[in-house]
Amino acid sequence: MTTRHINAAPPALRSQQARQLLLTLVGWAVALTIFFPILWMVLTGFKTETAAIADPSFIFSPTLESYQAVNARSGYARFALNSVAVAFGSTFLALLIAIPCAYAMAFLPTRRTKGTLLWMLSTKMLPPVGVLVPIYLIFRDVGLLDTRTGLILIYTLMNLPIVVWMLYTFFKDMPRDILEAGRMDGASTFQEVFYLLLPLTMPGIASTGLLSVILSWNEAFWSLNLTTSKAAPLTAYIASFSSPEGLFWAKLSAASTMAIAPILVLGWMTQKQMVRGLTFGAVK
Amino acid sequence: MRRARHLPVTVLAAAIALASHAQAQTEITVATVNNNDMVIMQSLTDAFEKAHPDITLDWVVLEENVLRQRMTTDIATGGGQFDVMTIGAYEAPIWAEREWLEPLDDLPDEYAVDDLLTSVRDGLSLEGTPYALPFYAESSMMYYRKDLFEEAGIEMSEQPTWNEVRDWAEQLHGAQEGVAGICLRGKPGWGENMAFVTTLVNTYGGRWFDEQWNPELTSEPWMEAIEFYVDLLGNYGPPGASSNGFNENLALFARGNCAMWVDATSAAGTLYDGSESSVADSLGFAPAPVAKTPKGSHWLWTWALAIPASSEHKDAAKQFITWATSQEYIELVGETQGWTNVPPGTRESTYANEQYTQAAPFADFVLSAIQNADPTDSTLEPNPYTGVQIVNIPEFQAIGTQVGQSIAAALTGDTTVEQALTSAQRATERTMQRAGYND
Structure with a gap:
């Protein structure tokens, strides 16, 4: 018996190890493929304009001239500050609206809840350019053009369906018994949400918030169309370095690297929470 | 104490002065x-x-x-x-x-x-x-590599023709590793491939519309010009020419990958700048080539x-x-x-x-190209519009881009030139009818 065991174990272990190695290799290959354009952009930012259009090469003498040119031309800090204010402001507002909404839908559903959820999501299917002129006219009349408040409002509306959907899914996965126990102990609805629901679903809320920040940070259509200079975020900053006439690849790459750096660092720092939140309730 | 009592007044006065300055x-x-x-x-x-x-x-x-x-x-x-x-x-x-x-x-x-x-x-x-007040103006002209022309024993004409260009492109294609005979715009768009294509059609004797605003995209000059363009760029152009616009071709030419290039005069400054261009020393230029008529052969x-x-x-x-x-x-x-x-x-x-x-x-060369480009008389036959490489009507952006896509499809071989121009003609007719130019 013992001999059989000893003989049987190594092939199983070997095959398991081989599978793991293969999975690791596939994982690395996928990750590198996804990361390659970002890596190339970062490298191009350190090249001269001539080197940027030359035959692709990893070997070059790095220079900061593109970064200097980019910084000399426009105030990065002003754009970055607008991006931070708009991304976090809109996320905060979206969560503020979406938490009570998702709570009602998850714990007090009606016949029309599913339909309402689908309808909310369907607004994401409309190409934004279809409502550009009406929104532009409204913003013009109420004085919201080129203001952070205007962008925060539009981003909140843009992200609200996804935020509600995600929170609804997380809330639905939460055992109702816990809330009922709280109610038995005399907790009010507010206390139930504040002291039970929110702490227990925090990973989900955090990842929803992070996703909303990332979506707002990267949004380019509304930011380009509704701002000029005062409230313009980093997406407008990048757009100013793109051109169909003239060589600007290195400068564009340098500007793009500077624009994505803050959100890349944020993503890096919070990747554990992100993954935990996105897989929250996936395995029961 | 006295000074302290006056302080608020001084501060207020300074604030008012600052505010009025800001207002000014x-x-x-x-x-x-x-x-x-x-x-x-x-x-x-x-x-x-x-x-x-x-x-x-x-x-x-x-x-x-x-x-x-x-x-x-x-x-x-x-x-x-x-x-x-x-x-x-x-x-x-x-x-x-x-x-x-x-x-x-x-x-x-x-x-x-x-x-x-x-x-x-x-x-x-x-x-x-x-x-509006002009900030800068450009026309189009031909850039070429003098070193390659000399090596091949070709002499540039004072006014090159498109047939000559085709022969030279054939001769110079692959003359050095990675060198295409000619680079031209292929990326679809009214301001991209259609800017060049329209000048080519003009010089072949074509026009966008007749005097009653009927599109003429299936006319003989259009067919001839587009057949020529597809053949020239398809056979002697760089790989992936259908995705090359001004920037891509500028980069290719500056790297020495094109023997000839017909495009905006505004590229001259970059190409003559040795820090941005590897062909600055061997750069030659000539007027935009012509075919049947010099009218509209270069844009403005x-x-x-x-x-x-x-x-x-x-x-x-x-x-x-x-x-x-x-x-x-x-x-x-x-x-x-x-x-x-x-x-x-x-x-x-x-x-x-x-x-x-x-x-x-x-x-001087650029000056004469700009002075000779006449947007009010850019085609062999009379036309109802102004513009050399554009048609000054609001619908042109949409029409130009759609026709540009059809021509790019012919360039990649997805359709024939005849199919491309027939579909472009139909689409243009529809747009013009809807806009009320003709019934």
């Missing part, structure tokens, strides 16, 4: 495209603000297509977000007709409006009234500064655009940024300046 400052927002000339203009902000201490400039620099969409939305809705807009020769008369732009008929004497090149000024006017494009009617700071905006398009500005750029960086093609005085003509050996 007019901030104007300038929307412009991202290219070398405009970046230089932005870098000279201090010079303008020093000369006009009551005006400050706020810049919105965007990529051409994004800027066009952004400005159109604002001007059509009267948003008033911009005080100065950078517009092209295409928009100027269309927007002027809709009364979206401020007429510029009372320009000061020192601006020397007569010094502006006539063809350029006329392209920005409506019924004799200018609605102007970037100009205009004041939207919705601007709230029209006086300050006018002071800025007259400064940025003045002779004084051109001299300032020449002296501070180098004479090859001067915005070309707008003023006679630029070409009378020896410092410029010495620094830019292509100067």
Whole structure:
């Protein structure tokens, strides 16, 4: 018996190890493929304009001239500050609206809840350019053009369906018994949400918030169309370095690297929470 | 104690003084495209603000297509977000007709409006009234590698023809590793491949519309020109030519990957600059090739500064655009940024300046190309529109891009030239009927 065991174990272990190695290799290959354009952009930012259009090469003498040119031309800090204010402001507002909404839908559903959820999501299917002129006219009349408040409002509306959907899914996965126990102990609805629901679903809320920040940070259509200079975020900053006439690849790459750096660092720092939140309730 | 009692009054007075100073400052927002000339203009902000201490400039620099969409939305809705807009020769008369732009008929004497090149000024006017001031103008011409031509024993003609170009392209294709016989625009778009294709069709004797606004895309000159284009670029062009626009071809030519290139005169400055181009020493230039007629064989494009009617700071905006398009500005750029960086093609005085003509050996050549391009008479047969490589009607952006896509499909071999032009003709007919040009 013992001999059989000893003989049987190594092939199983070997095959398991081989599978793991293969999975690791596939994982690395996928990750590198996804990361390659970002890596190339970062490298191009350190090249001269001539080197940027030359035959692709990893070997070059790095220079900061593109970064200097980019910084000399426009105030990065002003754009970055607008991006931070708009991304976090809109996320905060979206969560503020979406938490009570998702709570009602998850714990007090009606016949029309599913339909309402689908309808909310369907607004994401409309190409934004279809409502550009009406929104532009409204913003013009109420004085919201080129203001952070205007962008925060539009981003909140843009992200609200996804935020509600995600929170609804997380809330639905939460055992109702816990809330009922709280109610038995005399907790009010507010206390139930504040002291039970929110702490227990925090990973989900955090990842929803992070996703909303990332979506707002990267949004380019509304930011380009509704701002000029005062409230313009980093997406407008990048757009100013793109051109169909003239060589600007290195400068564009340098500007793009500077624009994505803050959100890349944020993503890096919070990747554990992100993954935990996105897989929250996936395995029961 | 006495001093302390007076302190609040002093602070208040200072605050009022500061506030009134702030009020006296007019901030104007300038929307412009991202290219070398405009970046230089932005870098000279201090010079303008020093000369006009009551005006400050706020810049919105965007990529051409994004800027066009952004400005159109604002001007059509009267948003008033911009005080100065950078517009092209295409928009100027269309927007002027809709009364979206401020007429510029009372320009000061020192601006020397007569010094502006006539063809350029006329392209920005409506019924004799200018609605935009030219910042720089360009035409198209042929660039070639003198070293490759010499090696192959080819002599460039004074006025090359497209048949000659085809023979040379065949001879030079692959003459050195990675060298294509010719580079031309292939990327679809009304301002991309169609700018070049329209000049080719013009010189083959074609036109976009007959005098009753009927499209003529299936006419013999169109068929002949597009067959020629597809054959030339398909056989002797660089790989993936259908995705090459101005920038891609500029990069290819600057790297030495093209024996010939027909495109904007504005590329000359970059190609002559040894720090950006590896072919600066062997660069040759010639007029844009012709086929059956020289009419419309090279284009005319102007970037100009205009004041939207919705601007709230029209006086300050006018002071800025007259400064940025003045002779004084051109001299300032020449002296501070180098004479090859001067915005070309707008003023006679630029070409009378020896410092410029010495620094830019292509100067006279560009001047004559711009002067010879006549947007009011660009085709062999008469036509109802103005524009050499464009048709000055609002529908042209959509039509041009759609036809450009059909031609790009023929270039990649997805359709035949005949199929491409037939579908382009149908689409254009539909658009024109819907817009009420014909029944």
